[in-house]
Amino acid sequence: MGKFKLLFFIFLLSQLLFSQNTEIKYEMTYISDTIQKESISKIMSLYITPSKKIFIDSEKLSQKDNEEISLDYDYTTIRQENKLTKFYLIDSELFSTEEKIPSFDWKISNETKMIDNIKCQLATLNYKGRIWNAWFTPKYSFFSGPYIFDNLPGLIIEISDSKNHYNFKLIEINQKKYNIIIPKSLTVDSNSLKKLYLNYFENPFRKLKEKGILYSIDENGNKVSPPNFDLMVKSRQQYIFNNNNPIELSDAVKYNYR
Structure with missing residues (x-):
């Protein structure tokens, strides 16, 4: 630089x-x-x-x-x-x-x-x-x-x-002087943090599924079939598994992915 x-x-x-x-x-x-x-x-x-x-x-x-x-x-x-x-x-x-x-x-x-x-x-x-x-x-x-x-x-x-x-x-x-804004966070211990990561890995679109989407509307106002969650989950899990290289390497979450 x-x-x-x-x-x-x-x-x-x-x-x-x-x-x-x-x-x-x-x-x-x-x-x-x-x-x-x-x-x-x-x-x-x-x-x-x-x-x-x-x-x-x-x-x-x-x-x-x-x-x-x-x-x-x-x-x-x-x-x-x-x-x-x-x-x-x-x-x-x-x-x-x-x-x-x-x-x-x-x-x-x-x-x-x-x-x-x-x-x-x-x-x-x-x-x-x-x-x-x-x-x-x-x-x-x-x-x-x-x-x-x-x-x-x-x-x-x-x-x-x-x-x-x-x-x-x-x-x-x-x-310089800054007014740094950090939103409120939920404090957890290290074991709970790993559980959160594992739970998200197993069901990364849980919140979207809970909405019970029957169809969506595209930019032209046409009905579009609901997403294929199975394919979305598999793709997301692949991404998470491949990008599991944290700066503190020994704390990397061990995902069960095949």
Whole structure:
């Protein structure tokens, strides 16, 4: 994405920034379907306030109160005090889990390299089924990084897993203040979350079936036969099975699909 657009003066990179609201943008590239291996890119923001860190789709930072709120909160996290909150969209309903912020066991190497004229140091992490390689710099006073990554003595500039299924690269740092809107979610534990995923997999069109649709009307006003739910279910299950490559790999739901 080119050189970092460092939109603040050097003196603001001191401890003073911890009393400000700062947005750190990352380009996130990932592969959800390990068969097709087509990469998806989106811009995510790490929004740091004096009391919390929010990792969220950058488009949602400029969302207004009166705008329709999208429930797509994939990879959104909130780190506050010692609590980590994650969000999941299942069958058009937003759920969340709460856990203690992980104590990452980083292995810091002496290896360094330059990334856009910034000297970075390598650190590796074995976490939930993936080996992560992070390039960080102590140049900035943020001991943080994208998603849930923390506890390095500096800011993470780039981080990717060893299979290159997930990659984050810092592209911009801004000093801004946002009113972030996150809809209410139902908090569940990890076991309940897996059950929700499994139930949705078994019957992904339950809500549509419950409406008892006899026919629909096309754009020309003609009656159209109801959908073939058996084919729809099979297609949806195939999609879910193929795209079962979560960032925390060991938490992948084990679907029974044949």
